[in-house]
Amino acid sequence: MEIKFLDRSFFQRLFGTPATSKPGTPDCWTYADGKLTVNLKKAPELKKIGGALRFEGGDLPERVLVVFGKDKTYRAYKNRCTHIGHRRLDPVPGTDTVQCCSVNKSTYDQNGKKIYGPAPKPVTPYPTAVKGNRLVVTIS
Numbered sequence: 001m002e003i004k005f006l007d008r009s010f011f012q013r014l015f016g017t018p019a020t021s022k023p024g025t026p027d028c029w030t031y032a033d034g035k036l037t038v039n040l041k042k043a044p045e046l047k048k049i050g051g052a053l054r055f056e057g058g059d060l061p062e063r064v065l066v067v068f069g070k071d072k073t074y075r076a077y078k079n080r081c082t083h084i085g086h087r088r089l090d091p092v093p094g095t096d097t098v099q100c101c102s103v104n105k106s107t108y109d110q111n112g113k114k115i116y117g118p119a120p121k122p123v124t125p126y127p128t129a130v131k132g133n134r135l136v137v138t139i140s
């Protein structure tokens with residue numbers, strides 16, 4: 001598989017600045033009983049193919065990256081590269097991969113398997129389900 005790299009500056013990679021933003025509407029998500037629930041009406045970032053958001057803070061036990069894939073399904077990952085820097089991940093446009101925002105660019109396939117870079121392990125994918133206007137990501 002040809003690996004594509006996200007177009008990021010050296011300093012963005014050096015400081016681990018992810019391309020993916022947090023939701024523009026901060027109250028679009030809640031976390032309870034091991035589930036991250038996103039109100040998709042309040043998360044327009046996840047309506048376009050390739051769109052993504054990162055969820056972190058509050059009661060959420062792990063950082064979570066959610067991507068709306070080319071197949072129009074949602075994929076979610078523990079947003080923590082398994083390489084030593086444990087930087088955040090971003091989707092790579094036009095692919096089904098996610099990539100570490102650091103200089104080493106560890107890259108994972110849609111199932112979380114590492115396909116490039118120094119990361120020693122896969123990233124954890126989380127199950128997703130759409131219920132009406134709600135996306136539910138099961139974290140534990």
Ligand code: FES
Pocket residue numbers: 081082083084085086087100101102103104105106117118119
């Ligand atoms: S922290 Fe991801 S490649 Fe180093």
